[in-house]
Amino acid sequence: MDKRTTAEGALSALADGASLAVGGFGLCGIPMTLIRAVERSGVQGLEVVSNNCGVDDWGLGVLLARHRIARVTGSYVGENKEFARQYLAGELEVELCPQGTLAERLRAGGCGIPAFxxxxxxxxxxxxxxxxxxxxxxxxxxxxxxxxxxxxxxxxxxxxxxSITTDFALVAAARGDRHGNLVFEGTAANFNPAAAMAGRVTVAEVAELVEPGRLRPEDVHLPGVFVQHVVHAPRPDKRVEKRTVTAEAPS
Structure with a gap:
């Protein structure tokens, strides 16, 4: 039941052409530790299912910039110029899907429902x-x-x-235990649970790792039955997608 491992160990079976469901919403709740591990692995030709592809230098945009992604199923692409360039240049296949439909396609895949x-x-x-x-x-x-x-x-x-199922799912949780029970915070709960359910092999990076029994059952957003590997990432890097400041009013 101890599912703890390293990012490299969890992704050792990842191969060229694999499909990935990746959690997160914008730059919130993205599994950046795992995305960096995929980058280091050198795999290419990936088929990615995610709400969006991050921005040009963060999130899945890191893999996109290195031409590691061949196909994307997602809902929103507006913050990534390289995404748009590759799509319009014929370098990237893109299936756009309504956001709620995408979430349900992932959830249905995890529940064994073939279509709806x-x-x-x-x-x-x-x-x-x-x-x-x-x-x-x-x-x-x-x-x-x-x-x-x-x-x-x-x-x-x-x-x-x-419905959608994938070879791997990469998700990021605020808290979790070594059995794979996960808790998400805020909008990180939008796509992470559904993405985790859709993966045949699900890898969760966890900011706070606790002992089994510390998480109240009613607080668990995703039970450990859906998670195969847990990677402790205690200080996850975070970015702000758009920073807006107001000029100081004259005194």
Missing amino acids: YTPTGVGTQIAEGGIPWRYGRDGSVAVASPARETRVFQGREYVLEE
Whole structure:
């Protein structure tokens, strides 16, 4: 039951072309210790599922800048110029997904649910297909999203979305024990639990590591059954995505 290990040990089986579900929201709650370990491993051709890809020099942007990522399934890309450049240049395949749908696709994957119906995206290219997933070098659409099945339930139309599972999941928790029970803080709880559930092998970096029994069951956001490896990262690096200051008013 002692799941403690190093980042390198936890990711020793990570290979080229692997799929990764990565937790975090913007720059909040991202597993930077584990992302740095992936960077050092030298693996490439990764397929990443994450709400976003960080910024140009932080979060998943570190792997993106080194051309280690081949495909991204995410919801938001607006803070990463290199992401946009690679996508428009045909270097990166991108599947954009509504944020709530993405979270549910990850959660469903962790629960063994193969697909589900949602009203989100009905009447748009999400359902009808044709969204550019990958551009050609000449600017043409090389790969487009397929049309999805729709059905009507109780007079309302819904679109079928497939769940997501990945080879690995990388998440960051504020507290955890060596059995893998995790507690997240604030908006770090948005995607980390769902990403952790979707991974066949889930690695959690934990800022505060406590002994089993110290976490009250009602405080645990993710039970240890979903976690295979725990990495103690007591002083995680943190960045502010956008810093806004107000000029001091004249006295």
